[in-house]
Amino acid sequence: MQYLKEKTILITGITDEGSLAMSIARQVREEGGTVICSGLGRTAHHSGLSDRARDFLDKTYEAFETTVKKELGDDTLTFPLDVTLDGSIQDFCDALKAKGISLNGFLHSIAMDKTIKAGVVIKSILDVTKDEFFGAMDVSAYSLVSLTRGLIHSDLLKKNSSILALSYLGAEKVAYHPYKNIGVAKAALERIVVELAHELGTSHQIKVNAIRFSPYTGSKAGSAIQGLAEAVEFCDKHSPLGNAQPEDLAYESAYLLRSEGRVTGEIRNVDGGYHIRG
Numbered sequence: 164m165q166y167l168k169e170k171t172i173l174i175t176g177i178t179d180e181g182s183l184a185m186s187i188a189r190q191v192r193e194e195g196g197t198v199i200c201s202g203l204g205r206t207a208h209h210s211g212l213s214d215r216a217r218d219f220l221d222k223t224y225e226a227f228e229t230t231v232k233k234e235l236g237d238d239t240l241t242f243p244l245d246v247t248l249d250g251s252i253q254d255f256c257d258a259l260k261a262k263g264i265s266l267n268g269f270l271h272s273i274a275m276d277k278t279i280k281a282g283v284v285i286k287s288i289l290d291v292t293k294d295e296f297f298g299a300m301d302v303s304a305y306s307l308v309s310l311t312r313g314l315i316h317s318d319l320l321k322k323n324s325s326i327l328a329l330s331y332l333g334a335e336k337v338a339y340h341p342y343k344n345i346g347v348a349k350a351a352l353e354r355i356v357v358e359l360a361h362e363l364g365t366s367h368q369i370k371v372n373a374i375r376f377s378p379y380t381g382s383k384a385g386s387a388i389q390g391l392a393e394a395v396e397f398c399d400k401h402s403p404l405g406n407a408q409p410e411d412l413a414y415e416s417a418y419l420l421r422s423e424g425r426v427t428g429e430i431r432n433v434d435g436g437y438h439i440r441g
């Protein structure tokens with residue numbers, strides 16, 4: 164189906180080919196849409212960066228641009244965006260405006276939790292510091308508010324636009340593997356989805372939804388989570404349909420990103436039915 168013909172969708176959260184956002188970007192194009200992509204990188208609003216942090220941001224942005232151009236074509240527009248910096252959001256909105264772009268929706272596919280590091284045991288909630296707690300909240304939850312606000316205030320989201328965020332069952336329940344601090348941030352993200360759905364539906368006819376996806380180790384974020392590989396196996400065995408794959412997520416995302424329909428404030432499970440189990 165060409166659900167997204169002549170629609171322009173912003174895709175955030177591409178790091179490499181394994182990013183869930185990349186599968187969704189491909190599907191948006193498959194459905195006739197145009198994608199523009201933002202990636203984490205160094206901006207004029209970063210200050211006091213250590214050499215290591217500068218190197219990380221530069222390499223992350225380079226990998227993002229290379230992946231987008233290779234997978235989606237050289238003509239795909241790319242922009243740096245750090246969602247924790249209001250100035251970066253404003254620059255990004257100004258850049259879209261300068262190019263005469265307006266959006267029919269966007270994908271929020273962004274998460275970070277300093278208590279999750281590859282090969283490291285995830286901290287218990289009792290040990291999470293204030294900095295770790297608010298860091299995860301800032302990047303993984305509040306960013307949905309700040310990015311949406313930036314786009315709305317710059318008049319970049321058309322009427323009937325659709326906003327979609329990615330979440331996980333660990334927002335609500337203690338997951339098979341430790342999800343802890345980021346689970347709390349995902350709970351906030353989902354609550355923000357519901358509040359924004361109410362406000363923006365009323366004011367702008369804009370829909371806001373989230374999808375909880377199966378555990379997936381093919382991305383950078385997923386591969387760092389302690390015990391996720393075992394969770395993938397367990398959930399696959401115990402889901403009526405087996406784990407949902409990135410293609411399943413992409414198909415459902417493109418459907419929710421379309422301008423038609425009156426589905427909003429929904430937290431949809433794309434997980435092969437795992438969530439119905441006791």
Ligand SMILES: NC(=O)c1ccc[n+]([C@@H]2O[C@H](COP(=O)([O-])OP(=O)(O)OC[C@H]3O[C@@H](n4cnc5c(N)ncnc54)[C@H](O)[C@@H]3O)[C@@H](O)[C@H]2O)c1
Pocket residue numbers: 175176177178179181182183184202203223244245246247271272273274275302329330331375376377378379380381382383384385386
């Ligand atoms: N992998 C899984 O098992 C799984 C399951 C369900 C939901 N999700 C969610 O899907 C989304 C995408 O994750 P993924 O698995 O594709 O991993 P990923 O590592 O490919 O994507 C995470 C993205 O967040 C971006 N990001 C982090 N800090 C940022 C900042 N300050 N500003 C802008 N961007 C920033 C990273 O650059 C990266 O592109 C996340 O919200 C994740 O929680 C993942």
